[in-house]
Amino acid sequence: MAKKKAYNECLNTVKPVKDALEVINGKWKLAIIISVGVGNERFTDIQDSIEGITPKVLAKELKDLEQHKLIKRIIIDDYPVKIIYRSEPYADTLTPIIYALKEWGINHKKMIAK
Numbered sequence: 599m600a601k602k603k604a605y606n607e608c609l610n611t612v613k614p615v616k617d618a619l620e621v622i623n624g625k626w627k628l629a630i631i632i633s634v635g636v637g638n639e640r641f642t643d644i645q646d647s648i649e650g651i652t653p654k655v656l657a658k659e660l661k662d663l664e665q666h667k668l669i670k671r672i673i674i675d676d677y678p679v680k681i682i683y684r685s686e687p688y689a690d691t692l693t694p695i696i697y698a699l700k701e702w703g704i705n706h707k708k709m710i711a712k
Contacts (some may be wrong), residue, residue, distance in 0.1 A: 614640050615650040621666050626651055631689055632696065634669055650670070668692070 622628055626648065633647045645656050660683060663669040668689040674680040 621668075624659070626655060627663060628696065628699075630656070630659055630663060631668060631685070631692060634683050635685045635689060635693075639684060640679065641683070644683065 609644050622631070629648045629651070630644060633644045636653050638644045638688050641653075641656065641660075644660075645651055645653060648656070652661075660669055660671070664671055667686050672682050672684060674682065
């Protein structure tokens with residue numbers, strides 16, 4: 599019986615973690631969320647703030663993050679038409695996770711450097 603309980607507890611933790619990682623996993627998604635979150639609104643500003651990302655990949659990842667309601671694409675009907683990206687309020691729920699990952703990364707670097 600204890601084995602079944604441990605299995606269920608593991609499953610109840612692993613499944614939501616996997617669901618979360620499906621949204622933010624990958625080489626670029628967190629970097630894009632951070633870039634837009636700190637105020638980079640224009641496509642080129644976002645691209646310039648993330649070393650190594652290609653325009654094609656950035657466009658795909660922005661669309662994906664928009665589908666997950668983390669980034670909003672805003673079209674400003676002007677001449678010429680201007681497109682900007684902003685963080686959705688829902689993206690703010692990732693802030694403590696991002697800072698926890700940052701802290702863990704800093705501590706991990708120190709730990710393996712010993």
